[in-house]
Amino acid sequence: MMNRQGRPTAPGEGAAGRIETVLGHRGLDHEEALIFEIGQGGRSGVDLPDVPAVESRLGGLARNDTIGLPGLSEPQVVRHYVRLSRRNYAIDMGLYPLGSCTMKHNPRLNEKLARLPGLADLHPLAPLSTVSGAIELMGTLAHWLKVLTGMPAVALSPKAGAHGELCGMMAIRAAHVAKGEGALRTRVLVPESAHGTNPATAAYCGFKVDPVPATEDGRVDLAALKAKLGPDVAAIMLTNPNTCGLFERDILEIAEAVHGVGGYFYCDGANFNAIVGRVRPGDLGVDAMHINLHKTFSTPHGGGGPGSGPVVLSDALAPFAPLPWVVETDGGYTLVEAEAGESFGRMAAFHGQMGMFVRALAYMMSHGADGLAQAASDAVLAANYIQAKLSDVMTAAFEGPCMHEALFDDRFLKDTGVTTLDFAKAMIDEGYHPMTMYFPLVVHGAMLIEPTESESRESLDAFIAVMRALATAAKAGEVERFTGAPHYAPRRRLDETAAARKPVLRWTPAVPVQAAE
Amino acid sequence: MTVKYTKDHEWIAVTGSTGRVGITDYAQSQLGDIVFVELPAIGKALEKGGEAAVVESVKAASEVYSPVTGTVTAANEPLADEPALVNSDPRGEGWFFEVELADASELDGLMDEAAYKDYVASLD
Amino acid sequence: MRYLPLTGADRTAMLAAIGAPSVDDLFRDVPVSARLPGPVDLPAHLGEWEVEKAIAAMAARNRHSGDLASFLGAGAYRHHVPAAVDHLIQRSEFLTSYTPYQPEIAQGTLQYLFEFQTQVGMLTGMEVANASMYDGSTACAEAVEMARRITGRKRVVLSGNLHPHYAEVIRTLGALHETDIVQDAPRPAGGEALVPALDKATACVVVQYPDVFGNIRDLSALAAAAQANGALLVVAVTEVVSLGALVPPGAMGADIVVGEGQGLGGGLGFGGPYLGLFATRAKYVRQMPGRLCGETVDAEGRRGFVLTLSTREQHIRREKATSNICTNSGLCSLAFTIHLSLLGEAGFTKLAALNHARAVQAAQALAAVPGVSVLNPAFFNEFTLKLSREAAGVVEALVAKGILAGVPGARLWPGQADLANILLVAVTETNTTAEIEAFAAALAEVLA
Structure with a gap:
């Protein structure tokens, strides 16, 4: 069929073959050089006023080398970064089923509010009399977090989840030291399925990491745990729901047993999204838990940060919280920066990730108590739906309902010549970001799928159809579809071995840089 | 020369009182492309079963344990620039370090080639 | 709920596919005593405009750096972002x-x-x-x-x-x-x-x-x-x-x-x-x-x-x-x-030179105020004043005159008496000559 201009509207013969293009672009997929290869000296994308003539006070330390920065006008810079952006997958493009990462929708209202000058243009050391609204916002966020977790206190300053873990474990350490048991409490129990940050944090705090095995149904082995308890146990670090996407049924007994020997219960709150508004960690015997605001409360992941990891604390640990903190006073809130008491110290300069606090509070207020519980319900429902719809063609790692993520192993790929990695890369060709793979470590060839509550049923069904088709193709011997994947991405598989053997970690000019005028 | 093996997949080839240590072909195949090797300093005292070196692939880092107690007398410096030697020639140019044995009787507790072969066959 | 795509009908159909009688059933591994019977004691969901209004009200209770002439630094600096x-x-x-x-x-x-x-x-x-x-x-x-x-x-x-x-x-x-x-x-x-x-x-x-x-x-x-x-x-x-x-x-x-x-x-x-x-x-x-x-x-x-x-x-x-x-x-x-790409070599070095020049101008203007001395022999865009009285009170007094004068020593070194009269002052390209003059004049009034 022809259109009015007489051009064919459907691909004709020859369209299937790949042609080499002049500049290497492939239609909308532009090859883009490094910024250093584009710019030249002299240009700038920023207009600045003339520099007043003054006598230098630099004390003889004026920079006299060429830094090497390229010079570009604003349109060049904008085009460069727009082109780069188009080489990324994003939640705004499609389902992002990274288990344990909670890639949910990021409402744009939150971005707008975080940019209000009254919040964004505040100096952290501005006189407290000028920032009462900011302190109020922090206090309000703290209130929501305490009520949702059923915990009496919260430290807002940790900058990310792992930083929150560090905060919680330092509070635990401080509590033991205060009781005169600092030298005695040397061991921290960590399930084998834990996030890598858990053992890293415990070790960083000077504790010996003692792994706890899992049962065949993917949960902490209570008997093995009890056998490991003793007067030298400082804490257990447990994720709940756990990294297999399962709720720890014995959680109350675990907490009681650990408390019984004088240890504390650190909960990794990475998976709080599954239970927010429905279950309070405070009712599970938790002493400390970090909350990844960038997971459960939807602050954008931003390609790997910034995060924010407030830590809720029990009465036993609250006195040791890091500075600064917000206290509720008559008719308002006050920021305490200096009064040390039993605080274990300071985790970072200033008061925490304020920009994330604004976004998280806007998210919570938008959902409300009812909407947050509904979000948790929908997240769990969606994961179970995926598990139910895929279990006949893929192999679920464990039986029974999962929480917010569905975990499969690679038994269904046995003898196909296709690995979990190949399977993941084939998903890229199908327009999806792969799920989390090879984690948790306790499951062979793990595929951890977390759809979140942000997906419509139509979206879930499309994803399920793709996963089914891929599983069928793998079993049918279509190996090249997997081992050669991705075929349709800005890059084919990258040589990570070469990158690690001879690391090239920055650009260097091929020829000496010309001095800028 | 006596060659013995550990359950952690190290080999030790002993000549006189000196043993040369590396990882087995099975170990390198399990690790995949080796990208980095951290060797012990010469003169370092090693315990049997203690951490002696680190071998890294892109996605994994593994400790290499000393099969015997002793003192490090040599390290295979070319591995710093060419870690791939561990993949291409694990029993030859891909050796890790040499150790002066403190107690030759420790070798008795290790596997010989045939026993190690059976051991590998029993895995997986 | 504007962020949740699933409808009641979707949820029913999905539960049927799973073979579960209810969503509560999917939470059956949670100990009964830990299951909340209803929503927690927090407000219910709100529309976009209502959330915006509530948070904007908090923002409005702050006096932000764009509203005042700001000379705050000490680890955080106000620069113009394109x-x-x-x-x-x-x-x-x-x-x-x-x-x-x-x-x-x-x-x-x-x-x-x-x-x-x-x-x-x-x-x-x-x-x-x-x-x-x-x-x-x-x-x-x-x-x-x-x-x-x-x-x-x-x-x-x-x-x-x-x-x-x-x-x-x-x-x-x-x-x-x-x-x-x-x-x-x-x-x-x-x-x-x-x-x-x-x-x-x-x-x-x-x-x-x-x-x-x-x-x-x-x-x-x-x-x-x-x-x-x-x-x-x-x-x-x-x-x-x-x-x-x-x-x-x-x-x-x-x-x-x-x-x-x-x-x-x-x-x-x-x-x-x-x-x-x-x-x-x-x-x-x-x-x-x-x-x-x-x-x-x-x-x-x-x-x-x-x-x-x-x-x-x-x-x-x-x-x-x-x-x-x-x-x-x-x-x-x-x-x-x-x-940094927008600035480039020329822009970045000029930005730095501008910061230094404005800081030199400010240091000169402030050093001329009676009761004020500039302590630094050399500096970039931040310097320290020693005032004839405690800096914290001076800072509060200057807020009333529309100026965020700097970070007083007591804020960073609480309880350290020898630093109580110290004021850290940062000057960037965002500070105009008029702001610098106003700062000097206001400081003179407060210290007088």
Whole structure:
């Protein structure tokens, strides 16, 4: 069929073959050089006023080398970064089923509010009399977090989840030291399925990491745990729901047993999204838990940060919280920066990730108590739906309902010549970001799928159809579809071995840089 | 020369009182492309079963344990620039370090080639 | 609920497919006593406009830096961020992507991280930089930990003129590892002698450049002394724009340079999120914390980028990792990279020169006020005033006159009487000559 201009509207013969293009672009997929290869000296994308003539006070330390920065006008810079952006997958493009990462929708209202000058243009050391609204916002966020977790206190300053873990474990350490048991409490129990940050944090705090095995149904082995308890146990670090996407049924007994020997219960709150508004960690015997605001409360992941990891604390640990903190006073809130008491110290300069606090509070207020519980319900429902719809063609790692993520192993790929990695890369060709793979470590060839509550049923069904088709193709011997994947991405598989053997970690000019005028 | 093996997949080839240590072909195949090797300093005292070196692939880092107690007398410096030697020639140019044995009787507790072969066959 | 796509009919159909009678049934592993019977005691959901109104009301109770003439610094600096920066970092593909663990569909993130690492290396004069840390203070504490790993020593010497928050973070983490921390008293006028504090047991010496009072000095002799003792020189830069005007720490022999990158691309944001810079010598790269992006090729031989050397990190090394850090400051590093790309060599050096010139003008104007002396022999865009009375009260009095005069000594060194009359003043390109004159006039009135 022809259109009015007489051009064919459907691909004709020859369209299937790949042609080499002049500049290497492939239609909308532009090859883009490094910024250093584009710019030249002299240009700038920023207009600045003339520099007043003054006598230098630099004390003889004026920079006299060429830094090497390229010079570009604003349109060049904008085009460069727009082109780069188009080489990324994003939640705004499609389902992002990274288990344990909670890639949910990021409402744009939150971005707008975080940019209000009254919040964004505040100096952290501005006189407290000028920032009462900011302190109020922090206090309000703290209130929501305490009520949702059923915990009496919260430290807002940790900058990310792992930083929150560090905060919680330092509070635990401080509590033991205060009781005169600092030298005695040397061991921290960590399930084998834990996030890598858990053992890293415990070790960083000077504790010996003692792994706890899992049962065949993917949960902490209570008997093995009890056998490991003793007067030298400082804490257990447990994720709940756990990294297999399962709720720890014995959680109350675990907490009681650990408390019984004088240890504390650190909960990794990475998976709080599954239970927010429905279950309070405070009712599970938790002493400390970090909350990844960038997971459960939807602050954008931003390609790997910034995060924010407030830590809720029990009465036993609250006195040791890091500075600064917000206290509720008559008719308002006050920021305490200096009064040390039993605080274990300071985790970072200033008061925490304020920009994330604004976004998280806007998210919570938008959902409300009812909407947050509904979000948790929908997240769990969606994961179970995926598990139910895929279990006949893929192999679920464990039986029974999962929480917010569905975990499969690679038994269904046995003898196909296709690995979990190949399977993941084939998903890229199908327009999806792969799920989390090879984690948790306790499951062979793990595929951890977390759809979140942000997906419509139509979206879930499309994803399920793709996963089914891929599983069928793998079993049918279509190996090249997997081992050669991705075929349709800005890059084919990258040589990570070469990158690690001879690391090239920055650009260097091929020829000496010309001095800028 | 006596060659013995550990359950952690190290080999030790002993000549006189000196043993040369590396990882087995099975170990390198399990690790995949080796990208980095951290060797012990010469003169370092090693315990049997203690951490002696680190071998890294892109996605994994593994400790290499000393099969015997002793003192490090040599390290295979070319591995710093060419870690791939561990993949291409694990029993030859891909050796890790040499150790002066403190107690030759420790070798008795290790596997010989045939026993190690059976051991590998029993895995997986 | 505007963010939740599932309808009642969807939920019913999905439960049927699962074979579960209700959503509650999916929560059956939760102990009965821990299941909440109804919503928690918090308000119900709100429309977009209602949320905006509530949060805008809180924002309105603040007096922001754009409303007043602001001379606040001490680790956070108000620079103009071009509109293109905020536009670009809000593109969905940057804002709503995850850590680039699937490099084939994350080349956008990976390439800018490579550009970022290169820029940080250029600015600091160091060979390698990582893909960012949480902020300057945590980067500084990580540098101390790295120096301990490299040297196998536990003694750490801190400059008395290191930002007190940075020193506190180092102390807090140092307490975990029995670090022996030595620190002299602050010297607002500079002139601290650190070389005698070094010995053969010292892992590193940490200095800020420019220091917390704004002083700058040549660190070459300190670097040489550290090296002679087998210790590392760690240099912390809290005002990254200074590197457009000053000899970079790398050129003076620094072993690790850490910094706060907020001054490029980031706003003040009441303290976060900020951007930790971390750079070092190539030989120490495997002891470095944080993510690293490296260049490689794909299966078709085309240049591409990947996260590399990740065996240092927690997700592989677990309890043996160099640090427990996981998240970095991805989007903040993007803002930094774009802002610096817009400035370019000419723009960045001019921006730095402008900051210095305005600060010199301000120092002259303020030094002329009776009861005021400028303590710094040399400075970049921040200097320290000694006032004839306690600075905290003066700052409050100046707020009423529309001026955020600076950070009083009592805020950073509470209870330290000898620093109560100290005022840290920062001046950037955003401060006009008129603001500087108004500040001087108002200060004269308050001190009169």
